[in-house]
Amino acid sequence: MNQLIEKMEQRLYGQKLNIRLLVTAMLAGGHVLLEGVPGLGKTRMARTLAELSGGAYRRIQFTPDLMPGDITGSVIYHMQDATFSTIQGPIFTNVLLADEINRSGPKTQAALLEAMEERQVTIQGSTYKLPDPFFVIATQNPVEYEGTYPLPEAQLDRFLFKLVLDYPGEDAEVEILRRHVPFRGEQEQSLQAVLSPERIAELQRRLSDVVVEESLYTYIATLIRKTRESKRVQLGASPRAGIAVLMASRAWALLEGRTYVTPDDIKLVARPALRHRLLLTPQAELEGGTSDQIIQETLGSIPVPR
Structure with missing residues (x-):
């Protein structure tokens, strides 16, 4: 890869x-x-x-x-x-x-x-x-x-x-x-x-071997739920969005040569995985807000697991 x-x-x-x-x-x-x-x-x-x-x-x-x-x-x-x-x-x-x-x-x-x-x-x-x-x-x-x-x-x-x-x-x-x-x-x-397609499929199956600590599941779930609570967001992230963040962080960790996910992996994939799933309110758009800003602020408000 x-x-x-x-x-x-x-x-x-x-x-x-x-x-x-x-x-x-x-x-x-x-x-x-x-x-x-x-x-x-x-x-x-x-x-x-x-x-x-x-x-x-x-x-x-x-x-x-x-x-x-x-x-x-x-x-x-x-x-x-x-x-x-x-x-x-x-x-x-x-x-x-x-x-x-x-x-x-x-x-x-x-x-x-x-x-x-x-x-x-x-x-x-x-x-x-x-x-x-x-x-x-x-x-x-x-x-x-x-x-x-x-x-x-x-x-x-x-x-x-x-x-x-x-x-x-x-x-x-x-x-x-x-x-x-x-x-x-x-x-x-x-x-x-x-x-080759066979090799790609083989690598995809290896994602299940990448370890995710219990605290990181809670970290992802909190991130997803907080996007729905924001007053600037009309439509927040769905459970499918949480699965997307989880799978993407596992794949990123595997590309980095690791068999475990870190909070930094989640932070890195959060914006590309969530930016198209958030529907901002008209007021937020008029004020120049973007989904990337909201995701970044939400990540900053959540305690990082140790």
Whole structure:
């Protein structure tokens, strides 16, 4: 996994923490929502991870005219022999890149709900299991951009992390320009996988061996409950959010080479795991508040287990 991270850092500059969190989410068996303005490398990050992980990879470009059947698949009638056959959609893959997911309407966005939560797809009443592992990386432009449809809360809750990509620092931006080679498509295709789907599934099963002290369960539960008690929050974190923090902290500890979780692991994954699950009140938004600020303040108000 560290070799995977190193190779990603060689192609993506100024995003070290986001790269590590993206790999953490894959190890935890969750899905990731990448948000940022166009041109920051969201699609490149997802494609690089897919190529290095060695599994099957599909990309869906979400557009206003995309239909749910274009994602999940459909049943075709053959007039010659009066039979039906099922055509599986691009969702049947190990790594799915849902590019600019908020360019499509809610009906199409909802086509991913069953797949992300239950790892299965229903086509015309028949249920089909998805490959293992199954990892969705969705990219979206900030919601204030034209032609975007905000994801509903139920769908946001299916993402383990929401990672926000910001502009790189000056040194990283200079390095991007220095290493840019025109017409380098053939060079990028030569990227060799360092993992396999079987190896990823094996590593995911090792999460159960990561020890979590009893006090840390209480720490996570207190954090989740306090987000619901804040007067600036209209909708707080759900129990699924607590599970997300737990799984992500286990995966982060495993990436760090440890077999136990620390409070610092929980603090580090709390913001990407919770920022998209909190719905702020209109008053809090008018005052310039953000979910990241509320999460940070909540973490500061809870005694850290020793």
